[in-house]
Amino acid sequence: EPEVTQTPSHQVTQMGQEVILRCVPISNHLYFYWYRQILGQKVEFLVSFYNNEISEKSEIFDDQFSVERPDGSNFTLKIRSTKLEDSAMYFCASNRDPNEKLFFGSGTQLSVL
Amino acid sequence: RKEVEQDPGPFNVPEGATVAFNCTYSNSASQSFFWYRQDCRKEPKLLMSVYSSGNEDGRFTAQLNRASQYISLLIRDSKLSDSATYLCVVFSNDYKLSFGAGTTVTVRA
Numbered sequence: 010e011p012e013v014t015q016t017p018s019h020q021v022t023q024m025g026q027e028v029i030l031r032c033v034p035i036s037n038h039l040y041f042y043w044y045r046q047i048l049g050q051k052v053e054f055l056v057s058f059y060n061n062e063i064s065e066k067s068e069i070f071d072d073q074f075s076v077e078r079p080d081g082s083n084f085t086l087k088i089r090s091t092k093l094e095d096s097a098m099y100f101c102a103s104n105r106d107p108n109e110k111l112f113f114g115s116g117t118q119l120s121v122l
Numbered sequence: 123r124k125e126v127e128q129d130p131g132p133f134n135v136p137e138g139a140t141v142a143f144n145c146t147y148s149n150s151a152s153q154s155f156f157w158y159r160q161d162c163r164k165e166p167k168l169l170m171s172v173y174s175s176g177n178e179d180g181r182f183t184a185q186l187n188r189a190s191q192y193i194s195l196l197i198r199d200s201k202l203s204d205s206a207t208y209l210c211v212v213f214s215n216d217y218k219l220s221f222g223a224g225t226t227v228t229v230r231a
Contacts (some may be wrong), residue, residue: 042219051223052166052209065218085214108154108213114163 011035015114017100022091022121030086030117032101040104041084042111043076045069045097052100057107058084091121125149125177126212128222135200135229142196143225145210154213155182159222166209169195194196200229 014033022028022092033039039077043055056066068071088095101114128145135141147155155172170177172184172193182194192214197204210222 052160052221054219054221057218098163107219108155110168110171111166111211111219113167115165116211118163 010028011112013101013103013112013114014080015074015115015117018115019118024093024121025090028088028091028119030088030099030119031116032084032086034072034081034084034101034103035112036082038105040064040107041076041078042102044100044102044113045055046100046116047097055086055099073117074109088119091119093121095119096121124208125214125220126222128208128210128225130225132226132228137200137202137229137231139200139229140196141200141227142194143208143227144192144194144226145212145222145225146190146192147210147212147220148191149212149214149220150188150191152191152212152214155184155186156211156213157193157195158209158211160209161206166211169208182223198227199228200227202229202231205229210211 016031023085047051054067056070057064073089077085098116101117102111104111157169158166159169160166170179172186176185181198185194205228207224207226209224212220
């Protein structure tokens with residue numbers, strides 16, 4: 010079965026540093042998402058992306074965050090200047106249609122020290 | 123009011139028991155509904171979609187009640203491997219998927 014892949018699985022960074030989380034969505038999917046989950050809390054929506062632009066973003070997704078689809082396969086999330094509270098598991102997801110089931114990657118655990 | 127609300131549990135049940143729980147949603151225009159399962163520190167995985175007429179997949183039964191704006195999940199003959207957090211996911215007509223906080227189920231031997 011095709012799957013969403015994310016790298017790295019773990020990322021440790023110093024506060025104030027920039028990080029880029031990488032995702033390869035399923036190849037025939039058109040809608041891409043980033044979610045995060047702080048330990049012990051619910052899955053939170055960050056941003057959705059379609060047709061090379063952001064279609065929706067949450068209040069969490071402030072100016073420190075950006076997304077990019079630099080080529081035909083990768084979908085990245087950049088956090089410009091990380092804060093301690095950015096420590097979380099970040100999940101990438103994709104689907105063919107927003108009304109259809111969502112496929113998640115295995116996540117990147119980000120730890121900001 | 124939260125968009126999607128779930129009883130956090132935990133539901134602690136013996137093997138073989140039946141466990142059921144609900145999820146309420148606030149947007150009456152919501153179109154699609156899903157139950158995902160999440161194991162500790164893993165990604166959510168689709169358990170089943172929820173159809174208007176209700177649907178069953180093995181030991182799992184999902185129901186939708188549009189009038190009262192809730193969906194339910196029932197697990198029959200619980201197995202130890204059913205221990206997980208069950209996430210309710212609702213797709214509304216503004217192209218947004220909303221997640222509930224999850225219901226934790228623990229099945230004991």
